[in-house]
Structures are given as C-alpha cells and as structure tokens.
Amino acid sequence: MTERNYAQIGERVYEETLPNCLTVRVVSKPHHAKACAFFVTRYGGMDLRFQLNGQWQDTPAGIAHYLEHKMFDTEDGNALQDLAQNGAEPNAFTSNAITAYYFYSTEHFYENLKILLEFVSVPYFTDESVEKEQGIIGQEIRMVEDTPDWQIYTNLMECLYEKSPARVSVAGTVESIRHITAQTLYDCHRAFYDPSNMVLCVVGNVDPARVSAIAREVLPEAGGAPILRDYGEEESSAPARREHAQVMEVSMTQFLAGYKCDPPPEGVDLLRLGMIGDMACDILFGDSSPLYSRLYEQGLINDTFGGNFDILPGVAYLYVGGDTNDPHAVHAAVTEEAQRLAREGIDEDFYQRVRRAAYGQMIRGLNSFETIAISQAEGVFHGYDYFSFPEVFSSITKADLEDFLRRNVTADRTAISLITPKA
Amino acid sequence: MTKQRIQLLDNVFLTYVPADKFKTDFLSAQFITPLRAETAGLNALLPAVLQRGTVQYPDMQRLSAALDLLYGATIEHSVRKRGESQLWGFLATCVDDAFLPDGSKLLEPLTGLLGQLICQPVLEGGTLSPAYVASERTNLIDAIRSAIDEKRTFAARRLLEEMCRGEAYGLSHIGDEASVAAITPEALTAHYRAAIAQSRLELYYCGRAERERVESAFQTAFRSLPRAEDPILTPPQAHPPRQSPQVIREQMDVSQGKLSVGYSVDTDDKDAVVVMNTMFGATSNSKLFLNVREKLSLCYYASSTYHRSKNMITVASGIEFENYQKALDEIGAQLSAMQNGDWEAWELTAARSSLSNGHRSIFDSASQLEDFYMGQIATGRDDDPEKLLEAALAVTPERIQSAAKAVKLDTIYFLTGKEEPHS
Known part of the structure; x- marks a missing residue:
C-alpha cells in the first residue's frame, strides 16, 4: 500500500x-x-x-x-x-x-x-x-x-x-x-x-x-463498469415554490430558509467550493457576525439560529433557520446582509478572524473518526484528496466569498419553510 | 492516560487527563449544586447570562471575535442533571498548539476567558445587565416550552416527571416556566454571588499540555474567585418502589405513539443490574431490540436505560397507537425471560463485549470522559471506567437473574394521538 x-x-x-x-x-x-x-x-x-x-x-x-x-x-x-x-x-x-x-x-x-x-x-x-x-x-x-x-x-x-x-x-x-x-x-x-x-x-x-x-x-475479484444515473433535468436558479407552512405540535414558530446555489463542480474545485460555502455562512450569519448579534439583540433569534452550505449530487444550497417570532423579517435580513457584504465588501479584519476560526474548525473535525472516514470516501467519489485541505484552503480569497454571496444569496433564489404551532 | 485529581483552591478541584491523541484540548468548569425546584431555573439562566459578555468583551460579537482569533476556540455554557445534582458552567475547546501554523499558544488565553466569564461579568450598578437577563430569560422560557417539540425526548422526560414526583430526579435540569419568568436581575445577581462563592467548582482538562502548565493557567484565571464555606454534596436517593404501578396516558396531534415504561430496582448489586439491563434492552443485540423490533416489527426503536444513581430502569419505544398492549406485553415478556434465566450463552457474551467496548471507548473521547468524571463527582462516587468494567465482567448468571427479579413495574407513560387508531 x-x-x-x-x-x-x-x-x-x-x-x-x-x-x-x-x-x-x-x-x-x-x-x-x-x-x-x-x-x-x-x-x-x-x-x-x-x-x-x-x-x-x-x-x-x-x-x-x-x-x-x-x-x-x-x-x-x-x-x-x-x-x-x-x-x-x-x-x-x-x-x-x-x-x-x-x-x-x-x-x-x-x-x-x-x-x-x-x-x-x-x-x-x-x-x-x-x-x-x-x-x-x-x-x-x-x-x-x-x-x-x-x-x-x-x-x-x-x-x-x-x-x-x-x-x-x-x-x-x-x-x-x-x-x-x-x-x-x-x-x-x-x-x-x-x-x-x-x-x-x-x-x-x-x-x-x-x-x-x-x-x-x-470481496469479488472483478468490478463492473461505472453506473449511469439520472438526477433529472437541469434546475433553474429559481425555487419551484416560495414558501411552505405546516402546523405541528411545537411551542414556537421555526423557519428554514434555503438559497439555491450554482451546481457543484467535480474534483478539487468541489472541496474548495465546500470551504467557500462554509466560510460564507460564518461571515454572513455565524456567531461572530454583525448580523447574528443584531438579530439576537433584537430578540428575533436565539441560540437555535444557524445554518450551513450543503452539496448534493448535481445541486448545492445554503440554508439558515431556527426558532423565531418573525421568520420573514429574519429571512429578509439574511438576504439583505448578503447583498450588502457583496456590495460593500467584507471587512478585512473580520475576514481574517473568520479564516482562522474556519481553519481551526477543520482541524477539530479530525477528532471524529466518522468525519475522517466519510470525508475520505467523498474525496474518492469526487476525485480529490480531503487531507490536502490546508493547501486548498490557503488558495481561497475574500473575493471568492463576496462573489459566492453575490451570486447565490439573492431574493430570487430563495424559499422558506415554516413550522407553526397549533393555535 | 492516567487521570490526576488536584485541589487548586478552597473547594476547587482539577481533573487532569493527559492525552496526545486528540487534535484539540478540552476544558470544563462546572459548579456542582443540589438539584432543587427553587434554584433549578436560576442555575440554568446564570451561565446563559454570563456568556453574553465580560468586562473585557462586553458583548457577544466581541466575545466571539476573541474566540475566532484563538483559531475558532469554542466556549459553550452547559446545564446538566447528574444523579440529583445540577451542574452548570462552561465547556471549552481549542485546537492544540501542535497543529497551529504560527506557533500560537491557546491554552492560557482560553482558560483566561473561562475565568472572566465566571468572575468578571458585565455589571450595571452592581447588578447583572438587566438587558442580558431579560433576553436570556425569554430564551430559557422558549427552551422550556420547546420540550414538546421532540416527542421522543418529551415522552422520556414525562415518564421521569411522573415516576419521580416529589424526588429531585423528577425535576427538569433547566427549571420550570413559572419560576424562570419570576427571576429579576437583582435575584439572579444575588444568586450569582452566592453560587460562585459557595458551590464546589470542578475543573477539567484533557489534552497535550503538561500538568504544571494547566494548573498554573487555571490558577491565574480563577485567582479572584470568591470562596466561602464548604458545601456538602448530597448523594442521590434511590427511587422508592411504588406499591402498585401507575398508568398515565396523554394525547397530542402526532403520527406515532410513544411508550415509556419505568421500573424500580430493589437490589444493591448494581453491577449485576448493569449487565442485566444490557441484555434486556441496551444494545441492538438485546432482547427488546431482537423481539419487539426484529421479531414482531412493532417499532423502529425499543431500548432500555439503567439510571444507576436512582436504581431505576426506563424503556422507550415508538409504536402505532393500536399496538400499545401488544408492545407492553412483549416488553413484560422479555423482562420475565430475564427473571427466569431464559437466555442463551451468546447473549451474555455479547452483553459483556458491548460493555467492554463501551467502557474502553470512553478514553477515546475527551468530552465523554469529562461527562463520566463529572457524573462520578456529582453522584459522590470515585470509580474509573476500567474498575466499573472489571466489576461488570465479574457478574455471574445467578447474579443477573437475581437482579432481574428485583425489577418491578412502576410507571407506564403513553403519548398517543388524538384520533386512534392510525388511518
């Protein structure tokens, strides 16, 4: 070996x-x-x-x-x-x-x-x-x-x-x-x-x-040919539906907003995109972001608030949600903040801080055997070496994040799902 | 990995676990207090308010920024119930110095932050910030109300409430809504001053740093901690067996019924109960899993838990509403099988293997180890996982059977739908 x-x-x-x-x-x-x-x-x-x-x-x-x-x-x-x-x-x-x-x-x-x-x-x-x-x-x-x-x-x-x-x-x-x-x-x-x-x-x-x-x-001595799969026709950037609300036995309204992102590439670019998406989330609504503090202090969110960037076969999306009394206000605030960051640029000090934290977060992930094993497997399936992440990480720039937010976190790419308490 | 326990200050102890297999250091600072209805809400609210800011970092954004700079170090407040004690405080992690690109040292600043959170909160005229108290009080009330959201944990909690009515173990570790709603900034401040002076403080470190370095970091961080009289920790009281079982049935708008069954255990041979419970329902190899799920297809999950400090066993399962009696009968039949010594040799071997795997794996997780040691301290015990395992492996079939005979039905709780049966 x-x-x-x-x-x-x-x-x-x-x-x-x-x-x-x-x-x-x-x-x-x-x-x-x-x-x-x-x-x-x-x-x-x-x-x-x-x-x-x-x-x-x-x-x-x-x-x-x-x-x-x-x-x-x-x-x-x-x-x-x-x-x-x-x-x-x-x-x-x-x-x-x-x-x-x-x-x-x-x-x-x-x-x-x-x-x-x-x-x-x-x-x-x-x-x-x-x-x-x-x-x-x-x-x-x-x-x-x-x-x-x-x-x-x-x-x-x-x-x-x-x-x-x-x-x-x-x-x-x-x-x-x-x-x-x-x-x-x-x-x-x-x-x-x-x-x-x-x-x-x-x-x-x-x-x-x-x-x-x-x-x-x-295991069998011989392996077969690659499988042809069909994930459906290409999606447009707009959501199929803007909103879905369901009533359940819960104590408080919960929301989950999603933003349809550009389809993911293969190879090391996929690994890179995952890191850009994760960091964009930290910048946009992470614990140390201005938006998080503002919404928390206004009582619009609590510590259930959070989100992430997710890549699936052929599609990628960014999501954010939590308990709130005013889901639409929080949703609109996230979209507006993303566009403000794209327009005005991300504060350099803030960017450097989030960068450090993101690196620490990836090192921390290596404590989990499951994270290691699944990351290795994903890397093989998509053609990259997961443990090369420090080099890939160092190639990411502030402009990459701004560009990601500008393109993906927009009003015309988003939908919201709500769970509301029984009256 | 030899644990060492060191007294640092009056009634302040450090559990130090050297380990070089993790990427991160794990730190904990926990106050250990008796769980009581009058103080449960205060103790739950306090760390949430303290985490809002310190004199040096007076708001969330500045505190988070400080953590970002420490390569994404984390500090989270925690509230736990272990036995009949309530533990409140903070859990912290940081990437170990060995994996930092620039040779930074994170242990001292992170320990310093922990000390600040506890000793130097944001005060306004000598009182904890009224705005922070109000906002965290709302969040805590929301958290208390949200207990209904996850039906699986809700049903488990309702069983404990009903079964242990009048015992501290029946109380929620985060308090009840009415007492939390009544907490004023003044009352919380008075509680804060008394609590940090009088409660036992348990510190924990697991990571690569030398003991002297860790001791010195904690000593510096907590040098201004006030210390008063020596409190006595009360060991938990065993649950008194009920004369005849009680049945509680509640309705909600749900698709699946949740059946929770509680048993008292009238024996001092707790090591035997551990093995008995493992065979009965604690693994995917147990009688409950193999019969209630695999043989009768009644559920997706059916498992049992031994509450050692209270000498109680609880069973949890999710079933179709109309299968209530069937499931209950089968759970009872499996308990009878244990009482009659009706098992095959492999079932005991498997239980021993599973216990041995479980106890040995504790050392592979810094957070599990923290929870284990804090649990020991809170319940007045001083065992190591190896010692507990050794005792469990020495249990004979005769002792298992006697332990099973000491198990007595106490309380049945069933959360059912509003229309039954399911259409």
Whole structure:
C-alpha cells in the first residue's frame, strides 16, 4: 500500500486500489483503543433512476434506505447480531448521496471487518423478510413525521427543487416503500454495491496490509463498469415554490430558509467550493457576525439560529433557520446582509478572524473518526484528496466569498419553510 | 492516560487527563449544586447570562471575535442533571498548539476567558445587565416550552416527571416556566454571588499540555474567585418502589405513539443490574431490540436505560397507537425471560463485549470522559471506567437473574394521538 504522511495536520494514510477497483484507505491512529471501518457505496436517496443491463430503471422513493435495513439479513441470521456479539458497535446510514455501513470496536477488529465486508457484499432477501421490514421502516417514517427538524427540511427541499430528486425524502413514504420487493432490492444491489462504486475506509490502530488482505479475500475479484444515473433535468436558479407552512405540535414558530446555489463542480474545485460555502455562512450569519448579534439583540433569534452550505449530487444550497417570532423579517435580513457584504465588501479584519476560526474548525473535525472516514470516501467519489485541505484552503480569497454571496444569496433564489404551532 | 485529581483552591478541584491523541484540548468548569425546584431555573439562566459578555468583551460579537482569533476556540455554557445534582458552567475547546501554523499558544488565553466569564461579568450598578437577563430569560422560557417539540425526548422526560414526583430526579435540569419568568436581575445577581462563592467548582482538562502548565493557567484565571464555606454534596436517593404501578396516558396531534415504561430496582448489586439491563434492552443485540423490533416489527426503536444513581430502569419505544398492549406485553415478556434465566450463552457474551467496548471507548473521547468524571463527582462516587468494567465482567448468571427479579413495574407513560387508531 502507498503511505502518505500529512505532517501539518498530523495524519498518516495508507492507500490502495484493488484489482476489483475498490479503493481502500487506512488512516492510522496509533493511540486510540477503538478502531472503525466504514464500507461506503455511492448510492443514496437521490439515486432513483439508473441504467441496469442497458435499460433505464425507475425505483420507488426510499429504496436505498430500505436496502440498507435489509442488507443486515444474512442466510444464517443477522449481521447486526454477529457484529454485536463480537463486541462491535455496528450501524449504518443512508444520505441523499451515499449509504455507509460501519462498526466501532476495541477488540476482534479483523473478524468484525470480515463480517462487515461479507454482509454488505452478499445480499440475502426473501419476499417474507422484505415484507416484514415494512413495519419497522413504517415506524421510522412515522417517527420522522413527528420530528419538526425533519419535516421543515423535507418541505424546504420540495420548495427549492422542481425536478431534482433532492426533493424526495431519503426514507420515502409509507406509501412509496410498499412497492419495494426482494427483486428490486437485488437489482439495486447489483447496480450500486459493485466494488468499483465503493470505498473501504478504516480508522484506528490497525495493520493496513491485513485490512487489504481481508478485502481481497472476501470481496469479488472483478468490478463492473461505472453506473449511469439520472438526477433529472437541469434546475433553474429559481425555487419551484416560495414558501411552505405546516402546523405541528411545537411551542414556537421555526423557519428554514434555503438559497439555491450554482451546481457543484467535480474534483478539487468541489472541496474548495465546500470551504467557500462554509466560510460564507460564518461571515454572513455565524456567531461572530454583525448580523447574528443584531438579530439576537433584537430578540428575533436565539441560540437555535444557524445554518450551513450543503452539496448534493448535481445541486448545492445554503440554508439558515431556527426558532423565531418573525421568520420573514429574519429571512429578509439574511438576504439583505448578503447583498450588502457583496456590495460593500467584507471587512478585512473580520475576514481574517473568520479564516482562522474556519481553519481551526477543520482541524477539530479530525477528532471524529466518522468525519475522517466519510470525508475520505467523498474525496474518492469526487476525485480529490480531503487531507490536502490546508493547501486548498490557503488558495481561497475574500473575493471568492463576496462573489459566492453575490451570486447565490439573492431574493430570487430563495424559499422558506415554516413550522407553526397549533393555535 | 492516567487521570490526576488536584485541589487548586478552597473547594476547587482539577481533573487532569493527559492525552496526545486528540487534535484539540478540552476544558470544563462546572459548579456542582443540589438539584432543587427553587434554584433549578436560576442555575440554568446564570451561565446563559454570563456568556453574553465580560468586562473585557462586553458583548457577544466581541466575545466571539476573541474566540475566532484563538483559531475558532469554542466556549459553550452547559446545564446538566447528574444523579440529583445540577451542574452548570462552561465547556471549552481549542485546537492544540501542535497543529497551529504560527506557533500560537491557546491554552492560557482560553482558560483566561473561562475565568472572566465566571468572575468578571458585565455589571450595571452592581447588578447583572438587566438587558442580558431579560433576553436570556425569554430564551430559557422558549427552551422550556420547546420540550414538546421532540416527542421522543418529551415522552422520556414525562415518564421521569411522573415516576419521580416529589424526588429531585423528577425535576427538569433547566427549571420550570413559572419560576424562570419570576427571576429579576437583582435575584439572579444575588444568586450569582452566592453560587460562585459557595458551590464546589470542578475543573477539567484533557489534552497535550503538561500538568504544571494547566494548573498554573487555571490558577491565574480563577485567582479572584470568591470562596466561602464548604458545601456538602448530597448523594442521590434511590427511587422508592411504588406499591402498585401507575398508568398515565396523554394525547397530542402526532403520527406515532410513544411508550415509556419505568421500573424500580430493589437490589444493591448494581453491577449485576448493569449487565442485566444490557441484555434486556441496551444494545441492538438485546432482547427488546431482537423481539419487539426484529421479531414482531412493532417499532423502529425499543431500548432500555439503567439510571444507576436512582436504581431505576426506563424503556422507550415508538409504536402505532393500536399496538400499545401488544408492545407492553412483549416488553413484560422479555423482562420475565430475564427473571427466569431464559437466555442463551451468546447473549451474555455479547452483553459483556458491548460493555467492554463501551467502557474502553470512553478514553477515546475527551468530552465523554469529562461527562463520566463529572457524573462520578456529582453522584459522590470515585470509580474509573476500567474498575466499573472489571466489576461488570465479574457478574455471574445467578447474579443477573437475581437482579432481574428485583425489577418491578412502576410507571407506564403513553403519548398517543388524538384520533386512534392510525388511518
């Protein structure tokens, strides 16, 4: 395996691409008791339409997440239990763009790694077991239906996007998941769980050569060709709908405003764009921004206020929200402040401060094994080396941020989602 | 990683944990006070008001700017309930000097800020800023009211309230609306003066700095802290078993029912209860997960928690409204299985593995370790994770079964919809 040392950030990485096209990364953490393995496929809630054997397939909303649940079933039982019996803490999640299976353990690491690779690569579904999962996932969906944070986000995405599957909830609906069968799950597994579409990232005090040897032993020898996917026609910069309001059992009005940003590039530019977006958020409404102080002192926001920049397949958006008594005033203030910053320029001292804080924030992120593993996987999928962030970061200028705000945070690109209390 | 405990001043202690595996230093300053209805709101409001500014940095924007300059160091106020104590204070982190591009030292200025927040607040005519008090009082009331927003935590909290009525453990750690609404700047100032002089102050550091450097930084930062009489920390009282179980049913406009079940535990063999509870419902390998979720598909989550200092177990699950009795019966059946010694050898092995993984991983997180040690101090104990693990691993099947027999149904809380069953 190739070894790379990133002295400035104190990280060491071992890397290899197997003959089946699987990328293996091992991030060395010699002083930790725990180690984790993340096995990640580039397949998420937005991958609803794709080509299999030359034919376009349309699949029901929520299928990637449903598949994630069912992957734990094995011919002999359930991998969740196999891992847990070995002292591992296993879990999985599905986002818009990826599905990740992982475990943390302080003992039996290599046995657990073997179990992880086996159950994710060998599907085992029956119509009966697929049917049974309807109850469990149905309850997961009911749970999120009662969760204001989830509802406000889903409603915002429906406002912002017209054609992109970014508007579809990762979990699907109780109705959509009824159409999922063992056969659709097998098809999706065949298309997306190919080693060439996956990354294995291990973080901890482990032997990189042994990780690679286990991956070679367990996984198929050959990998397939890249998958063709369809994320819908190109979106216009205007939102599909300006506003959505829902009444729920909450104590106070919550809002989430979104700004549709330019579609994201690939490669290192994507990493750069992510940093620009994050810093633009800090400048615009971060804790030390003039806007935050002003709105907080006016009693329009409290410490629930905040937001971020998010990149999904083919789309990117900036969001901000929180509890407030006057969502429209706060929303308008954010848009106006962005345009003021673009027009008058960002104060140089303020920019330098935020820059320092943003750098510290990225270093801080390296405390989390999950952040490391997922960033590594994302980097492989999009063609950049995440740990090169210090160099990429130093190429960003104040003008980049001003330009980002000027283009993206405008009145004609925005929508707002509200959750209001019952009268 | 050997923890050291050092007395710095009268009734001020430092828990020092040397660690060179993190990218950041973790600091904490916590006042430990008995949890009481009369003072819960005052203690919750105080750190929020103190965080608004200091003599040197009199508003949020200047304080945040100071933190930005320290490479995005963070300070957050915190209020916790551990056992029947209330902990209030500040948690702080900064990037370790080793990863800074310009050789800055962050520990001393950050510790200095912590000291300022506690010892040098913004005063107007000897009183805490009335504007800050008013604004944070509103925010705290909003936070108290927002308890209904997240139904999962709401149901867990309502169970504790009903089950522990009349006990400190039943109180909310952030106080109740009526007492918070009645807090004046004068009352809060009087409370502030008494609290910082009389309460035990516990400091914590985890990171790469030498002990002498950390001691000296804290000593300098807190040199003006007033110190009065030595308060006595009262250990939590075990929950007294109820003669016959109570059932509480409440309605809200929700899609999913939330079932919470509380049990008293009448045994002193707490290590055995820890293992029993792990097998019963604490992992994805437990009886509750495997039966209520996997076998009967009744829910997405069903898990149990052991409240060691109170000798209570609580179970939480989200279900369809009409499955109330079914779920309750199954939870009861799984408890009976534990009481009858009805488990397979692997279930015990898995529970031991999971406990061992959990206890060993605590050392891989500076914040978990802080919470662990503060919890120990607040409940009058002095154990290390290794010692607790050793005790748990020594528990025999006979002791597990006796522990299960000491578990008695106490309170059932069910949050249900306004129309049932679900259509």
